[in-house]
Amino acid sequence: MAERIIVFDTTLRDGEQSPGASMNKAEKLRLARQLEKLKVDVIEAGFPVASQGDFEAVALIAKEVRGLTVTALSRTEKTDIDRAWEAVKEGANPRLHIFIATSDLHLKYKLKKSRKEVLEIINKSVSYASRYTSNIEFSAEDGSRTDPNFLVQAVRAAVKAGATTINIPDTVGYALPEELGERIRFVREQVEADDRVVWSVHCHNDLGLAVANSLSAIQNGARQVEVTINGIGERAGNTSLEELVMALHTRKDLMPFTTGIETKQIYHTSRLVSRITGLVVPANKAVVGANAFAHESGIHQDGVLKKRTTYEIMTPKDVGLDQSVLVLGKHSGRHAFQDRLKELGYVLNPEDLKKVFERFKELADKKKEVVNEDIEALIADEILMIPDTYKLVYISVISGNMAVPTATVQIEINGEIIQKAGFGVGPIDATFNTINKIIKTCTKVCNLVSFSVNAITGGTDAQGQVTVRIQQGSKVILGKGSDSDIITASAKAYLNALNRLDYLKKNPIKSWS
Ligand code: KIV
Numbered sequence: 001m002a003e004r005i006i007v008f009d010t011t012l013r014d015g016e017q018s019p020g021a022s023m024n025k026a027e028k029l030r031l032a033r034q035l036e037k038l039k040v041d042v043i044e045a046g047f048p049v050a051s052q053g054d055f056e057a058v059a060l061i062a063k064e065v066r067g068l069t070v071t072a073l074s075r076t077e078k079t080d081i082d083r084a085w086e087a088v089k090e091g092a093n094p095r096l097h098i099f100i101a102t103s104d105l106h107l108k109y110k111l112k113k114s115r116k117e118v119l120e121i122i123n124k125s126v127s128y129a130s131r132y133t134s135n136i137e138f139s140a141e142d143g144s145r146t147d148p149n150f151l152v153q154a155v156r157a158a159v160k161a162g163a164t165t166i167n168i169p170d171t172v173g174y175a176l177p178e179e180l181g182e183r184i185r186f187v188r189e190q191v192e193a194d195d196r197v198v199w200s201v202h203c204h205n206d207l208g209l210a211v212a213n214s215l216s217a218i219q220n221g222a223r224q225v226e227v228t229i230n231g232i233g234e235r236a237g238n239t240s241l242e243e244l245v246m247a248l249h250t251r252k253d254l255m256p257f258t259t260g261i262e263t264k265q266i267y268h269t270s271r272l273v274s275r276i277t278g279l280v281v282p283a284n285k286a287v288v289g290a291n292a293f294a295h296e297s298g299i300h301q302d303g304v305l306k307k308r309t310t311y312e313i314m315t316p317k318d319v320g321l322d323q324s325v326l327v328l329g330k331h332s333g334r335h336a337f338q339d340r341l342k343e344l345g346y347v348l349n350p351e352d353l354k355k356v357f358e359r360f361k362e363l364a365d366k367k368k369e370v371v372n373e374d375i376e377a378l379i380a381d382e383i384l385m386i387p388d389t390y391k392l393v394y395i396s397v398i399s400g401n402m403a404v405p406t407a408t409v410q411i412e413i414n415g416e417i418i419q420k421a422g423f424g425v426g427p428i429d430a431t432f433n434t435i436n437k438i439i440k441t442c443t444k445v446c447n448l449v450s451f452s453v454n455a456i457t458g459g460t461d462a463q464g465q466v467t468v469r470i471q472q473g474s475k476v477i478l479g480k481g482s483d484s485d486i487i488t489a490s491a492k493a494y495l496n497a498l499n500r501l502d503y504l505k506k507n508p509i510k511s512w513s
């Protein structure tokens with residue numbers, strides 16, 4: 001009988017630590033609902049002590065998303081544990097996730113504590129957490145670089161104090177598959193607690209080995225894997241959920257393990273995460289990249305036509321890529337539109353529904369066919385955004401090979417409409433310069449670090465999704481906007497970044513490592 005692997009998704013916590021990938025409360029809830037549809041077992045919804053916004057998002061997800069375990073990250077301080085518990089306690093099956101570093105490197109330079117002190121901290125913090133719940137996960141940060149014998153001591157202390165899941169992270173993505181597998185086996189054998197705990201692994205992808213390392217850990221006794229959608233996360237990211245799950249699914253012959261994942265939801269979830277975080281999925285990305293099922297060479301095409309399995313080890317259908325997209329058009333009524341929203345997992349209040357329906361009608365006038373991806377983009381623009389301080393009212397841009405690119409922009413700020421005109425080397429530059437003239441936040445102190453345009457669907461009438469990243473000091477802020485006119489989409493994206501910057505100033509995030 002194939003053994004069941006627990007899928008622990010940390011897109012909302014470690015994934016959000018990707019530079020510039022921060023999500024707001026509404027976006028987090030939307031993603032949590034989709035993760036529930038994907039049937040992950042555990043969602044790590046955030047790090048509540050980091051900011052009021054994170055706390056509220058975790059609490060909301062715990063309350064609203066009932067079909068799985070919701071957990072929150074916490075350091076070993078009592079205040080962190082209290083805050084994390086406060087956030088998850090309304091959940092259907094809440095878990096506390098406590099971590100402390102255990103490698104000598106971290107002890108000496110970061111924590112400035114002795115091994116003995118760290119063992120005491122583990123004992124105290126896990127015992128303290130067990131007043132709240134018996135569902136406690138303990139992570140030995142930098143576990144893969146920790147002296148194995150001390151790691152055993154740390155894990156014993158955590159188990160003795162009440163931890164029921166033990167996670168061994170490869171925090172800096174340093175381990176090799178055999179080495180990490182061996183480490184999991186060693187700790188399991190030394191601690192002898194298989195009947196009391198679930199062994200877990202959390203890998204980073206600095207050497208591109210996160211999936212291989214996680215599979216090796218599973219083969220050596222790990223029964224929980226910590227993953228993110230599209231592999232996003234701190235630095236080079238984490239183990240990618242879709243790659244790990246499809247590897248187990250495709251190679252059952254050598255790895256007799258199952259997961260509860262609804263694989264047909266994989267593609268849709270990947271697109272949603274990409275749209276929300278603005279982190280574009282590379283075309284050659286395994287499982288969910290645009291080329292993952294595209295066959296270019298004639299020999300391959302011929303082979304696939306004769307027998308699909310000659311060049312395909314999974315089918316697009318397995319990951320939900322073939323899902324027939326029901327098309328809406330300008331004659332579709334409010335009911336058909338509302339039904340589609342429900343299918344996509346959105347229940348909107350009448351006011352929001354009116355806003356989105358109006359945008360849908362405008363879009364349907366310009367574009368022949370409106371598909372699910374378009375609707376998701378409208379919702380992302382209209383409903384999931386943080387409350388706007390700056391609203392785009394009007395934009396007109398003149399450009400061409402014989403014209404000086406000129407933009408005229410009107411922005412509403414606190415009920416007042418301000419209009420200005422400006423020039424630039426191109427239409428986007430003119431637009432951003434004009435916005436900067438109206439909103440002074442970015443003059444001199446902001447850098448535009450990246451700008452990209454992607455077509456949401458195919459065809460020349462597709463909506464463009466623009467993603468910008470601006471940097472102010474050490475902060476990188478993401479902005480997104482979509483429209484069938486890419487200059488308007490660019491203006492919306494830039495304003496979204498400025499709105500987020502303004503929001504961040506009012507709701508600061510504490511740094512925690
Ligand atoms: O990478 C890491 O070690 C972590 C822990 C907090 C689990 O993210």
Ligand code: ZN
Nearest residue numbers: 014171202234
């Ligand atoms: Zn991590």
